[in-house]
Amino acid sequence: MITKKQGFAGASFFRLTPQTAFLLLLAVCLLTAIGHGDAEAYDAGTLLGGTITTVNAGAGNQTDPHVDGNLVAYTSSLNGTTQIRYFNLATNTDAGIPTTGTSLDFLSDVSGKIVAFSQVDSGQQSIWTFDTTTAGPAVQLAPGPALNRRNGVIGGATVAWQDLGYGTGGMLGSEVVAYDLPTGTVTRLTSDTLVDRTPAVAQDGNVVVWEKCATAIANCDIWQAVKGATGWTVSQVTATPDDERFADTNGTLVVYGGSRAGSATVQDIYWRPVAGGPEGQLAMPVEQRNANISGNMIAFESRDLTDPTPNWDIYLYDLGASTLHRLTDTPGLDEVLNDISVVGGQIRVVWSVLEADHNVYATTFAFPVANAGPDQAVHNGSVVTLDGGASADPDLKYPLGYAWTINSAPAGSAATLADPAVVNPSFTADLPGDYTIKLVVKDGSGLVSAADSVTVSTTNTPPVADAGPDQAVTLTGATVQLDGSGSYDLEGDQFTYQWALVQKPLGSAAALSDPALANPTFIADAHGDYLLTLVVSDPWSTSASDSVTMSFSNSKPVADAGGNQSVVAGSVVELNGSGSTDANGDVLACTWSFVSRPTGSSAVLTASLPAAASFTADMTGAYVVSLVVNDGFIDSDPRNVTIEATGGTHGIIEILTQAISAINHEDPGSFKNSNLPNTLTNKINAAIQMIDQGLYGDALDKLRNDILGKTDGCATAGGPDKNDWITICGAQNQVFPLIIEAIMLLSLL
Known part of the structure; x- marks a missing residue:
């Protein structure tokens, strides 16, 4: 049986009864997430098994930890005193915020490097902040007389707290206040005779959530305030006959505990979008409470009420992947969750354990990282092979699982992935346009990456006409x-x-x-x-x-300046224009000139044989030389050649120089067109220049994605393919092995 619970503003959503949920668990061993009538199945409680760090297990009670990135703040109590301490997870160092006089500091929160906390001193309760990068002193927010402020929390530049200093000063005068750190502005977010309490602030400081109760402990709903250009906008998140309490927010969703149907004491975890929308639910046959959210991850406590001695353990639920993970499994001990932080691909969770003394612990996990490969340009009708091989897991929890999906395709396309669960699936680009393919990966512990996308564009380069020489x-x-x-x-x-x-x-x-x-x-x-x-x-x-x-009259001669070259700076460069022709068979005179030289070069061209010239490449960089031939009547069109001078004899540059030489020695008839040898050697020269500048990754991309495919048909398919510029296998065999060798060596740098 499914029961329906009426939601706020006329919305409705569904919740499984405990009896139905338990039967489902027995039947299919699944846990189910319900959101406005929709159900998703997810794996039951994978135990992540990461390393647990002891934040503080010293004398006294260590409680109420909060985390943002590597910084954990918590309350330490010993011999009637309390102090806020902070622990750096990256360096494993611990320090305390100095106390003043007889003050008691407790209930801290942390954002970035700033800790917010409450302080009781001389009958007053106030809110303070402490900058851990400068180590103080602590700063009181909005000082005043007879203060009664509690539950200070921080996110970004916003600090919020529960203030009992309004109205009667009692609980029914409890209001929620937002404080802007840069300006010192205090904004009262509530003004009524209800109990507004337990605020939480999104990481960016732009959303505050809290519970509003008719009495001190009952009939509570969740409210929110969203910061905009003109101030804060307050609205109600839930409005039900049941209790919703202990809200948290990631700025996009509000997560909270709510009474389970048919039970006055057992709670489940729910969430709603800040912008409005249906309620989602984490429906488990066991009890859940104290939900915290960061990114797409909800952390919470859960215990099995059917256990004769139930204990609270910590769980994680990934909203994006609909997967459940168990962080702790410690029979006989209760873990009390306090906070979760998802920053920079790292999940950090902190909690306290109810041991003889209460102690604070933390664990850190890294999401796997999906890499869908570089964008591709292909021809319409081509089979496209994707490459997720660069995906990785920082925690080395291999193997990875791959899940590819086509997010968008041209209208009318029937493209489908051949096997979306492999590292390199393929599909046919059946229509012109753009295809966007998404990849997510799952590591060996069940954590799921953020999505990465690759765009495959179908392009058609018009063919090139060559009418031949005059x-x-x-x-x-x-x-x-x-x-x-x-x-x-x-x-x-x-x-x-x-x-x-x-x-x-x-x-x-x-x-x-x-x-x-x-x-x-x-x-x-x-x-x-x-x-x-x-x-x-x-x-x-x-x-x-x-x-x-x-x-029938004189035809214009055709200049040929020879092939492009790569040399070491200081070398003498030999130029050869003997390939120039004249349709009338006239004797040709050659004129060589620099089109460009590296800045500061004083290189001079010297003519030698009738069709030859030379110069010394006195600096690194590109030298562009032009040849014009004359048959005694008319000049040819100029023909240019590029010489790339490098600063050293890097082994990979030497290999690519050999490739250029091999191309220059091939008959132009080995290419699709006689202009392509120079176009191809220009591309190789560009890669050489990148290597000479230390841009190894750029050079690797150039060789892999712009050069290799024009030379590899004979090696990969047994004969030239339609993408090859070199159309004779014998010629390819002189060039392809050199390109492959250069790619292999670059990939090791």
């Missing part, structure tokens, strides 16, 4: 063959050709044999110039147009 025609009526075979598509997509004869001599009837071929022909039937254009199209886009001129 040609000289020497005889009217000659057959001229065009050459568009240098056209290419970076993604390896199939593409089509479309030639056009856009200009011809007056009276010519020339026509292309087949404008859809890579190398059509036409007859030069009249003396003059023939201008032709070529575009190529893959299934998604069309290239820019490239043109070629067939001329």
